[in-house]
Amino acid sequence: MSHELTVIMLTWEFPPRIIGGISPHVYYLSKSLAKNDVKVYVITCDFPGAPQHETVNGVEVFRIDSYKNPSPDFASWVYLMNMNMQKEAAAIVNSLNKKVDIFHAHDWLVANASIGLKHVFRRPLIATIHSTEIGRRNGIHSDYERMIHETEAWLTYEAWKVICCSNYMVSHVRWAFGLPEDKLVMIPNGVNFQDYAKNENTDLNQFRRNFALPEEKIVLFVGRLVYEKGIHLLINAVPKVLEKVNAKFVIVGDGYMKGQLSNLVKGMGLAHKVLFTGFVDEKTLRNLQKCADVSVVPSLFEPFGIVALEAMAAKSPVVVSDTGGLSEIIEHDVTGVKVHPNDTDSLVWGITKVLLDVNYANLIKNNAYQKIQEKYNWDKISQQLKSVYKFVLNGYSKSFWA
Amino acid sequence: MRVILFSWEFPPRIVGQLADYVRELALQLAKNNVETYVVTYHDYLTGEFEELPNIKTFRVTNPVKTHISILTWVLTLNQEVERVAANINYRTNSQIDLIDVQDWHFIPAAVTLKKALNIPFIYSVESLEEHRSHGANSPFNMAIKSIEWLGTYEAEKIIVKSEWMRDETVRIYKVPANKIKVISPKSATWIKNVLETYRILWRVKHKSVS
Numbered sequence: 001m002s003h004e005l006t007v008i009m010l011t012w013e014f015p016p017r018i019i020g021g022i023s024p025h026v027y028y029l030s031k032s033l034a035k036n037d038v039k040v041y042v043i044t045c046d047f048p049g050a051p052q053h054e055t056v057n058g059v060e061v062f063r064i065d066s067y068k069n070p071s072p073d074f075a076s077w078v079y080l081m082n083m084n085m086q087k088e089a090a091a092i093v094n095s096l097n098k099k100v101d102i103f104h105a106h107d108w109l110v111a112n113a114s115i116g117l118k119h120v121f122r123r124p125l126i127a128t129i130h131s132t133e134i135g136r137r138n139g140i141h142s143d144y145e146r147m148i149h150e151t152e153a154w155l156t157y158e159a160w161k162v163i164c165c166s167n168y169m170v171s172h173v174r175w176a177f178g179l180p181e182d183k184l185v186m187i188p189n190g191v192n193f194q195d196y197a198k199n200e201n202t203d204l205n206q207f208r209r210n211f212a213l214p215e216e217k218i219v220l221f222v223g224r225l226v227y228e229k230g231i232h233l234l235i236n237a238v239p240k241v242l243e244k245v246n247a248k249f250v251i252v253g254d255g256y257m258k259g260q261l262s263n264l265v266k267g268m269g270l271a272h273k274v275l276f277t278g279f280v281d282e283k284t285l286r287n288l289q290k291c292a293d294v295s296v297v298p299s300l301f302e303p304f305g306i307v308a309l310e311a312m313a314a315k316s317p318v319v320v321s322d323t324g325g326l327s328e329i330i331e332h333d334v335t336g337v338k339v340h341p342n343d344t345d346s347l348v349w350g351i352t353k354v355l356l357d358v359n360y361a362n363l364i365k366n367n368a369y370q371k372i373q374e375k376y377n378w379d380k381i382s383q384q385l386k387s388v389y390k391f392v393l394n395g396y397s398k399s400f401w402a
Numbered sequence: 403m404r405v406i407l408f409s410w411e412f413p414p415r416i417v418g419q420l421a422d423y424v425r426e427l428a429l430q431l432a433k434n435n436v437e438t439y440v441v442t443y444h445d446y447l448t449g450e451f452e453e454l455p456n457i458k459t460f461r462v463t464n465p466v467k468t469h470i471s472i473l474t475w476v477l478t479l480n481q482e483v484e485r486v487a488a489n490i491n492y493r494t495n496s497q498i499d500l501i502d503v504q505d506w507h508f509i510p511a512a513v514t515l516k517k518a519l520n521i522p523f524i525y526s527v528e529s530l531e532e533h534r535s536h537g538a539n540s541p542f543n544m545a546i547k548s549i550e551w552l553g554t555y556e557a558e559k560i561i562v563k564s565e566w567m568r569d570e571t572v573r574i575y576k577v578p579a580n581k582i583k584v585i586s587p588k589s590a591t592w593i594k595n596v597l598e599t600y601r602i603l604w605r606v607k608h609k610s611v612s
Contacts, residue, residue: 067545067548069541069544069545069548070541070544071541071545072471072473072540072541072542072545073470075470075474076470076471076473076474076477076541076542076545079473079474079477079478080477080545080548082477083477083480083510083549086510086514087510087513087514087517088517090514090517090518091517091518093518094517094518094519094520112477112478112480112481115481116480116481116484116485116511116514117518119481119484119485119488119489120484120485120488120514120515120518120519121518122488122492143468143469143470144470146468147466147468147469147470147474150465150466150467150468151466151478154465154466154478157465
């Protein structure tokens with residue numbers, strides 16, 4: 001079968017290796033590209049039990065021998081792993097008679113390998129920047145962090161186009177690395193709403209009883225229990241929400257603030273109203289999201305906000321803080337409720353509004369569901385990406401490398 | 403014959419004994435009608451300079467300026483070495499016969515170029531991490547050793563400068579002794595022996611093409 005174009009995706013994680021958001025992103029993106037007549041080879045790190053070479057949903061996956069000796073530190077491991085990735089990718093591309101059109105790298109974790117491949121094979125490089133060191137650390141504070149920051153800058157310098165998942169990240173990346181505006185492209189992240197639509201043979205009323213009493217509304221938080229996710233604001237909102245409506249606060253996820261937060265809840269005498277579940281499996285998470293009477297994303301810093309999209313896919317009404325990528329995903333009073341960031345009273349107002357006005361809750365959740373099908377649908381996202389590939393290839397065909 | 407020499411030091415950048423050795427090697431190769439390219443590092447002298455007769459020298463700088471060790475420094479510099487070497491190869495219509503990589507620093511680049519563009523390489527050993535670090539085995543030393551091992555494994559031939567170094571290379575990296583050529587720079591037949599080793603690779607490459 002001949003394809004319109006052939007892409008090599010480089011990523012340090014791909015299922016079953018899941019560390020952060022890049023793994024599911026590349027998984028759904030590659031699968032949808034394959035459906036849209038793009039031949040995709042994924043080159044990624046190995047994982048115990050996963051085959052070195054397999055075809056998943058039309059995508060050919062190669063797992064390379066990542067560096068397994070003890071490493072001095074994480075960044076040194078990344079560079080050593082890239083040495084191996086580049087070596088193996090070079091052999092793979094050579095074995096394909098160099099019939100590859102584009103290299104597509106995801107974050108600095110594969111910068112070295114993808115930049116080297118670009119030059120030895122003389123093919124255009126595209127980079128998706130999911131997150132930056134300067135954003136993760138809220139500034140650069142050491143040589144170690146600066147080295148990673150400069151590696152990210154190097155990747156954006158070598159890339160023909162730099163893709164970000166929100167307008168917020170576009171402007172952040174442009175600022176962080178001083179890039180020209182026309183080098184940046186915004187293509188949103190997607191959500192696999194079909195996963196939420198499929199029947200998982202669960203009686204949701206029965207399932208719900210594991211977490212809340214029938215008369216309690218469920219207020220759901222999903223995320224790492226860290227400062228930037230604003231979970232402390234939600235905990236502070238608990239007594240004020242309970243003054244107006246009977247609810248159970250279900251907190252999914254883990255993080256360094258967990259102990260502190262559960263002590264706070266005990267101190268309030270509200271331990272029976274707040275449930276910390278820790279990590280849960282995907283199916284339980286989806287069912288919880290389907291049961292939630294409101295899903296709250298009170299982040300102080302949020303490059304994208306995939307958890308809001310997931311709630312929308314689960315047809316749960318959402319309350320988000322008006323910041324970062326969340327500001328773009330939610331249209332106030334249309335697809336959700338936006339509240340002031342870092343403001344407990346505003347958060348209480350948003351949550352009680354959704355819980356007390358059922359018609360309003362239904363309106364925003366139905367609008368939200370429509371919105372994700374229109375805009376955050378992987379099929380459409382992969383078509384947008386394909387048109388970026390074609391644009392780059394058109395420019396490349398006029399260059400002396402072609 | 404067309405040859406690229408990789409060395410992390412080359413005049414005017416002199417760190418140890420390697421710079422002068424590589425300079426002399428390049429001059430002698432050119433004298434023997436080998437089209438000779440040198441790819442090396444310099445902090446601010448970049449691009450092409452023709453200080454030496456009939457030798458084309460390319461100097462690259464590190465795209466990542468801040469580093470935490472020579473290991474990370476080397477690993478982000480290799481892509482620039484690859485870029486320049488690939489450019490030379492494309493410019494000569496893939497007529498580069500071999501790369502002679504001096505010590506461990508640019509082994510990752512040589513290996514990628516071999517896998518991608520079928521350019522064979524020789525690993526010329528000036529010194530080994532085992533001796534430089536007095537047997538230390540921290541993750542840092544092990545990383546450098548793993549790169550040296552990769553060089554011994556992927557190279558067509560290994561050139562060492564003494565019988566002692568041959569025995570050490572065999573001992574440390576379990577290399578078959580017949581893969582190693584002992585060529586002393588002090589010997590009267592030095593350049594003749596180097597060229598003989600190059601011709602072995604030349605024959606391998608040209609046989610595989612035809």
